[in-house]
Amino acid sequence: MILPVYGRKLDLMGWSPVIDILLEGQQFLLTTHENSDGDGLGSQVALALVLKRLGRHVMIVNPTEVPPNYTFLKQAGNIVHFDDRDEDVIQDLSLCDVLVLLDANLSERMGALRPHVLFANEVGSMKMVCIDHHLDPEDFADVMVCEQYASSTGELVYDLVLALEEKTGMQLITPQVAEALYTAVMTDTGSFRFPKSSPYVYQLAGDLVDKGADPSKIYDLVYNSLTPQALKLLGLSLTAIDISDDGLIASLFISQEMMKTTGSRLFDTDLIIRYLLSVPSVRISVLMTEMQDGRIKASFRSRGDIYVNHLARQYGGGGHMNAAGCLLNCSAEKARRMIPEDVRRFLAAQGQ
Numbered sequence: 285m286i287l288p289v290y291g292r293k294l295d296l297m298g299w300s301p302v303i304d305i306l307l308e309g310q311q312f313l314l315t316t317h318e319n320s321d322g323d324g325l326g327s328q329v330a331l332a333l334v335l336k337r338l339g340r341h342v343m344i345v346n347p348t349e350v351p352p353n354y355t356f357l358k359q360a361g362n363i364v365h366f367d368d369r370d371e372d373v374i375q376d377l378s379l380c381d382v383l384v385l386l387d388a389n390l391s392e393r394m395g396a397l398r399p400h401v402l403f404a405n406e407v408g409s410m411k412m413v414c415i416d417h418h419l420d421p422e423d424f425a426d427v428m429v430c431e432q433y434a435s436s437t438g439e440l441v442y443d444l445v446l447a448l449e450e451k452t453g454m455q456l457i458t459p460q461v462a463e464a465l466y467t468a469v470m471t472d473t474g475s476f477r478f479p480k481s482s483p484y485v486y487q488l489a490g491d492l493v494d495k496g497a498d499p500s501k502i503y504d505l506v507y508n509s510l511t512p513q514a515l516k517l518l519g520l521s522l523t524a525i526d527i528s529d530d531g532l533i534a535s536l537f538i539s540q541e542m543m544k545t546t547g548s549r550l551f552d553t554d555l556i557i558r559y560l561l562s563v564p565s566v567r568i569s570v571l572m573t574e575m576q577d578g579r580i581k582a583s584f585r586s587r588g589d590i591y592v593n594h595l596a597r598q599y600g601g602g603g604h605m606n607a608a609g610c611l612l613n614c615s616a617e618k619a620r621r622m623i624p625e626d627v628r629r630f631l632a633a634q635g636q
């Protein structure tokens with residue numbers, strides 16, 4: 285079934301610069317941002333399967349490992365975790381003619397892969413494509429589709445695959461592709477609850493279910509897969525949440541010590557941030573996490589028209605209006621003091 289164009293913003297014509305590069309390429313490398321999530325992983329697995337079906341050679345290489353609740357996507361193909369000493373990957377990269385970065389619009393989000401990718405693009409003949417839906421893209425790739433209207437990168441890849449079906453006359457959405465795309469859209473829309481859950485998103489989800497995605501199985505795999513360590517970290521974190529006296533700001537600092545005591549990992553913090561905004565008076569919440577290498581990861585969430593991506597940009601980060609983040613090179617003490625103060629100042633500047 286080809287969907288009516290209702291709600292679909294990019295058609296075959298809109299996608300043609302990307303499709304030209306994809307159909308010319310033979311060797312592909314797909315990647316996503318550091319600390320990958322369901323949208324980045326689902327989008328890249330879906331695109332990898334489609335390109336393979338079109339007879340292309342595809343590798344998926346990411347700067348960080350796949351969180352355990354998304355390992356089911358690996359059934360569709362190997363996902364390599366790159367560390368910068370990995371000579372084989374560097375060699376493979378130099379042989380690729382197309383790199384596609386999904387779900388990120390800043391080159392630095394490729395982490396340790398970045399210098400090798402930029403080198404292959406500048407010195408070699410590798411083309412770079414970027415497909416993303418965050419705000420404020422950096423102009424670094426040969427073709428960039430950065431559409432902030434989209435609920436998810438998965439929504440964009442779905443539209444791209446429809447355009448590829450039109451172009452090639454082939455059926456490309458297999459049950460595995462449908463599962464990967466459904467995972468992408470479901471996770472980035474907070475299970476179809478966030479403001480960008482347009483009628484089109486529901487229509488798209490329906491089409492993916494029709495083509496073999498199993499909503500309850502995917503939900504269960506993604507969300508009901510906590511380890512006892514993650515639950516312990518959640519318990520510790522809930523007692524450490526700080527709500528400002530006026531109720532407008534919620535903040536939480538997760539130290540390396542909290543993670544060591546509970547035996548939890550960085551991706552276990554992902555489920556915690558939603559609790560910070562669950563108090564209705566809270567306008568902005570911030571989760572600060574001390575990473576193993578000493579850097580501080582800050583994740584901001586907001587309610588209503590508060591552009592926390594502007595806040596994240598003050599520290600060199602970015603994201604969406606209601607969800608953004610950044611990485612800071614400063615001590616834990618400094619971050620704990622400075623970030624909540626900056627949040628307060630930012631909120632005051634919004635007249636809140």
Ligand SMILES: [Mn+2]
Nearest residue numbers: 323387437472
């Ligand atoms: Mn996304």
